[in-house]
Amino acid sequence: MIRALVLALLLTPGVASSQDLAAGKDLAVTHAEAWTMTGNGKVSDATIIVHDGRIVSVTAAGPVPEGAAVIDAGGRMVTPGLMNAATQLGLVETGAADETNDKSSSNTTLGAAFDVQYALNGNSVLLPVARADGVTRAVSYPGAAGTAPFMGQAAVIRLVESGDILERPQAAMYVQIGSATLSAAGGSRSAQWQLLRNALTEAGRYQPGKPDQPITRLDAEALQKVLGGQLLVILTQRESDIRQAIALAKDFKLRVALMGANEAWRCADALAAAKIPVILDPMDNLPISFDQIGARLDNAALLDKAGVPLAFYASGNTIYLSYDAGEAMREVAGMAVANGLPYETALASMTRSPAAIFGIGDHYGTLAKDQDADLVIWDGDPLEPGNYPWKVFVQGREASLETRQTLLRDRYAKPAALPPVYQK
Amino acid sequence: MKGSFSTAWLPVIALAIACSGAMAATPGKARHHPPVKPAAAAKPPADFADQKTREHPLPFMLGGNPSTYKPLPRQDLLITHATVLDGAGRRFDDADVLSRDGRIVAVGHNLDGGNARVIDARGRWVTPGIIDPHSHDGTYSMPLTSIDDESGDVSEMSGPIAADTWIEHAINTQDASFIYALQGGITTLQGLPGSTPQIGGRAVTLHPIPATHVAAMKFPGAPQGLKMACGENAKGYFGGKGQKPTSRQGEMANFRDVFSQADAYRGMWRHYEDEPHGPPPPRDLKLDTLAATLDGDLLVQIHCYRADDMAEMQALAHEFGFKITAFHHAVEAYKNPDLFTETGTCAVVWSDWWGFKMEANDGIRENAALLDAAGACVTMHSDSPVIGQRLNIEAAKAAGAGRHMGLAEPPEHIIKWITSNPAKVLGLEDCIGTLAPGYNADIVIWSGDPFSIYTLADTVLIDGAIAYDRHDPAYQPLSDFQLGRKAGVSQ
Numbered sequence: 033m034i035r036a037l038v039l040a041l042l043l044t045p046g047v048a049s050s051q052d053l054a055a056g057k058d059l060a061v062t063h064a065e066a067w068t069m070t071g072n073g074k075v076s077d078a079t080i081i082v083h084d085g086r087i088v089s090v091t092a093a094g095p096v097p098e099g100a101a102v103i104d105a106g107g108r109m110v111t112p113g114l115m116n117a118a119t120q121l122g123l124v125e126t127g128a129a130d131e132t133n134d135k136s137s138s139n140t141t142l143g144a145a146f147d148v149q150y151a152l153n154g155n156s157v158l159l160p161v162a163r164a165d166g167v168t169r170a171v172s173y174p175g176a177a178g179t180a181p182f183m184g185q186a187a188v189i190r191l192v193e194s195g196d197i198l199e200r201p202q203a204a205m206y207v208q209i210g211s212a213t214l215s216a217a218g219g220s221r222s223a224q225w226q227l228l229r230n231a232l233t234e235a236g237r238y239q240p241g242k243p244d245q246p247i248t249r250l251d252a253e254a255l256q257k258v259l260g261g262q263l264l265v266i267l268t269q270r271e272s273d274i275r276q277a278i279a280l281a282k283d284f285k286l287r288v289a290l291m292g293a294n295e296a297w298r299c300a301d302a303l304a305a306a307k308i309p310v311i312l313d314p315m316d317n318l319p320i321s322f323d324q325i326g327a328r329l330d331n332a333a334l335l336d337k338a339g340v341p342l343a344f345y346a347s348g349n350t351i352y353l354s355y356d357a358g359e360a361m362r363e364v365a366g367m368a369v370a371n372g373l374p375y376e377t378a379l380a381s382m383t384r385s386p387a388a389i390f391g392i393g394d395h396y397g398t399l400a401k402d403q404d405a406d407l408v409i410w411d412g413d414p415l416e417p418g419n420y421p422w423k424v425f426v427q428g429r430e431a432s433l434e435t436r437q438t439l440l441r442d443r444y445a446k447p448a449a450l451p452p453v454y455q456k
Numbered sequence: 457m458k459g460s461f462s463t464a465w466l467p468v469i470a471l472a473i474a475c476s477g478a479m480a481a482t483p484g485k486a487r488h489h490p491p492v493k494p495a496a497a498a499k500p501p502a503d504f505a506d507q508k509t510r511e512h513p514l515p516f517m518l519g520g521n522p523s524t525y526k527p528l529p530r531q532d533l534l535i536t537h538a539t540v541l542d543g544a545g546r547r548f549d550d551a552d553v554l555s556r557d558g559r560i561v562a563v564g565h566n567l568d569g570g571n572a573r574v575i576d577a578r579g580r581w582v583t584p585g586i587i588d589p590h591s592h593d594g595t596y597s598m599p600l601t602s603i604d605d606e607s608g609d610v611s612e613m614s615g616p617i618a619a620d621t622w623i624e625h626a627i628n629t630q631d632a633s634f635i636y637a638l639q640g641g642i643t644t645l646q647g648l649p650g651s652t653p654q655i656g657g658r659a660v661t662l663h664p665i666p667a668t669h670v671a672a673m674k675f676p677g678a679p680q681g682l683k684m685a686c687g688e689n690a691k692g693y694f695g696g697k698g699q700k701p702t703s704r705q706g707e708m709a710n711f712r713d714v715f716s717q718a719d720a721y722r723g724m725w726r727h728y729e730d731e732p733h734g735p736p737p738p739r740d741l742k743l744d745t746l747a748a749t750l751d752g753d754l755l756v757q758i759h760c761y762r763a764d765d766m767a768e769m770q771a772l773a774h775e776f777g778f779k780i781t782a783f784h785h786a787v788e789a790y791k792n793p794d795l796f797t798e799t800g801t802c803a804v805v806w807s808d809w810w811g812f813k814m815e816a817n818d819g820i821r822e823n824a825a826l827l828d829a830a831g832a833c834v835t836m837h838s839d840s841p842v843i844g845q846r847l848n849i850e851a852a853k854a855a856g857a858g859r860h861m862g863l864a865e866p867p868e869h870i871i872k873w874i875t876s877n878p879a880k881v882l883g884l885e886d887c888i889g890t891l892a893p894g895y896n897a898d899i900v901i902w903s904g905d906p907f908s909i910y911t912l913a914d915t916v917l918i919d920g921a922i923a924y925d926r927h928d929p930a931y932q933p934l935s936d937f938q939l940g941r942k943a944g945v946s947q
Contacts, residue, residue, distance in 0.1 A: 126813065127812040128688075128813035129814055215602075294944070297944075317944070318841055319598050319944070320599060321599045322599050324944075325938070326942055331944075348809070349842055351811070354812075359808060359853070366909030367909060369909070369910060370909055415909055416856075416908060416909055417909055418853055418860065419856065441861065444790055444826075
């Protein structure tokens with residue numbers, strides 16, 4: 033029985049449209065339920081016109097330009113390609129195999145200056161997995177380092193099938209405050225905050241060329257960017273630390289976002305007033321550390337109610353940061369909705385909102401004129417487990433949904449005269 | 457090739473199992489296993505009752521805490537107008553479920569509940585209680601601290617053969633993980649030792665209702681499991697310290713060595729049993745456990761990832777004559793379903809955890825669906841309190857991956873992956889995991905389709921008693937740890 037069904041599966045929709053697009057044709061996605069993420073809900077029976085990798089228009093029952101390649105969405109839901117706001121895609125492939133793990137550095141003098149952009153591997157087999165689950169953009173952020181509280185600088189990547197995946201280097205500086213990195217800062221979170229404040233102060237008065245300054249040139253230059261308005265993401269959980277983050281943003285006039293932030297709901301109004309967005313995993317509901325006593329499933333809903341912008345990621349004991357980064361993020365978004373978050377806000381927290389937070393909102397995150405044509409046509413509600421993209425487009429180009437994992441599946445499920453090792 | 461060892465593994469003591477939490481009230485009621493007495497602390501566990509008749513009982517199964525579990529206060533219940541998945545493959549629409557004295561009496565339409573309290577479940581779904589066959593709740597205990605880094609209770613790490621350890625001796629019953637599991641519809645879970653040692657020790661089957669001692673959480677009469685592990689963990693940890701094993705072949709040598717010793721030890725005790733002259737042989741607690749395994753008295757639960765590792769372990773089991781109840785994690789099981797279908801071994805799998813180490817590189821989401829289609833016994837598991845709260849969604853993801861490749865199965869089939877199939881892994885398939893007359897009234901009333909992300913467990917019943925109710929604070933337990941702290945539990 034398996035065999036017949038798998039063969040049926042392999043008759044996947046043709047890729048004629050890709051050839052058409054390669055020939056420079058316009059693309060028209062017709063009969064779409066378009067969730068534009070522009071704050072107006074969905075457009076039913078939408079026609080989405082794409083020219084040269086960008087969206088031209090999204091109109092209800094709009095006409096198809098002559099000569100355009102047409103994809104009939106058949107009423108399926110269409111969203112912008114999703115953006116995961118915290119991954120280690122391109123940095124980690126097999127986490128336990130050090131050779132494939134570039135997320136952090138423990139034995140260099142690089143602290144704030146550590147920058148993941150130089151390690152990004154566009155041929156990681158984990159990128160197609162995320163893309164086949166609807167992710168076309170992601171933040172790849174550094175791991176905890178030996179230079180706590182500094183983790184380093186993150187990059188925004190685009191999940192194109194070939195070519196450079198780096199979209200926006202140095203999209204944010206990351207620091208981690210709290211029990212997870214206490215020992216590296218001498219055992220106290222006070223030391224963590226003081227080290228951070230002191231480093232910002234020293235970076236501000238760093239004088240190029242002058243010897244024996246209390247901060248390295250590389251770290252000073254990196255932190256000067258933060259003082260100049262680069263996003264500072266503070267990975268922290270406890271209410272007291274979240275309030276410290278708010279104070280830090282005010283004192284140094286920084287642009288701050290929180291990550292993790294399990295207890296952020298306790299200071300939702302203060303975060304909204306300070307215009308500090310929160311990057312969170314809605315699945316985080318366990319008191320897994322003393323910093324997370326207040327974790328709860330409706331953290332996202334409570335923050336949204338107070339007016340705090342949200343962006344989603346999924347951790348799953350850190351597994352989902354690298355593996356199934358798309359599937360898992362959709363799952364946790366669904367959990368946020370199950371616990372009170374409006375549906376459209378959940379979608380926005382995987383599209384428009386992370387795009388705005390990480391500085392690519394001018395060309396990605398909504399289905400609107402001049403935006404990159406990152407589109408996902410879904411076979412069902414993307415927040416329900418087991419639903420998948422029917423088609424994925426990155427910058428107007430249809431991407432294959434084949435992954436190493438689907439190849440493994442088919443190799444062992446398909447009948448063949450020769451052993452599986454001959455099936456490719 | 458078989459050695460000279462006895463291959464007679466007895467069909468476990470499952471026959472003596474007692475689903476005793478429910479305490480069958482009416483003798484003669486249709487029931488295919490004997491009614492049970494409530495366990496008394498002074499008596500040996502019910503499991504070992506058969507040994508009492510022997511003058512010089514074999515010591516292999518002695519030890520541990522007799523269950524003192526008692527069901528919560530309860531009344532007879534008639535759940536009406538629900539979509540019922542019975543856990544054994546059947547679906548009933550607009551149906552009723554009647555429980556009396558902690559047992560299921562009937563599933564059907566327009567049931568007469570007599571004086572039973574009626575719960576209107578119109579528009580809602582009802583399933584058996586969810587069973588997690590792989591939990592570390594109580595030892596991977598929240599909150600984790602630096603103390604756990606130094607000496608956690610998940611595994612005894614002093615050597616690769618920790619066969620003398622019983623995980624029930626370590627259970628922190630106030631771990632809030634139990635309560636989060638309960639809120640997600642889990643009514644029974646198997647607490648397993650960790651997978652760093654090759655033989656991690658004896659498991660324990662629990663209800664997730666925190667008490668002051670593990671004995672009061674123990675599923676009365678449940679068979680005992682044995683945790684083993686193959687692959688990267690043991691050789692990585694012990695090998696990294698310059699100890700044996702440093703390799704997979706070293707692991708296998710260790711296994712064959714200790715099972716050989718156990719076979720000889722068992723022979724020595726059997727000889728003493730037949731001719732009880734002089735002092736009894738000296739006890740060896742590690743060999744007790746392994747002798748019990750060879751006797752078929754422990755359900756063997758093996759952590760394995762790679763298909764070749766699982767084949768090696770089946771060969772080991774064949775050589776020494778024991779049965780492997782389940783491979784856990786089993787991310788490459790789909791590569792060789794014969795390892796399961798030919799032996800009756802169950803596959804205890806995740807939906808989408810893979811890749812984090814070399815032996816996990818080849819995991820696929822269709823693993824469960826492919827094994828299921830091949831006829832293997834498949835169950836989901838948690839291994840972590842993160843997903844130990846939502847095995848229904850784990851099953852939904854795994855089933856969705858199957859559907860996506862053309863292996864669509866209806867909800868009444870998929871529910872087996874988290875009910876009647878894991879009941880087999882625990883040796884409790886005649887007690888729990890199915891809503892049918894005589895089974896324990898472990899029931900979840902869901903707000904909707906349990907395989908939708910938007911669905912929550914409304915009411916969770918264990919042995920016919922309400923253990924959790926999403927709408928009634930009186931039935932929302934709070935761990936001692938969280939009490940008095942500003943806990944984040946939603947009210």
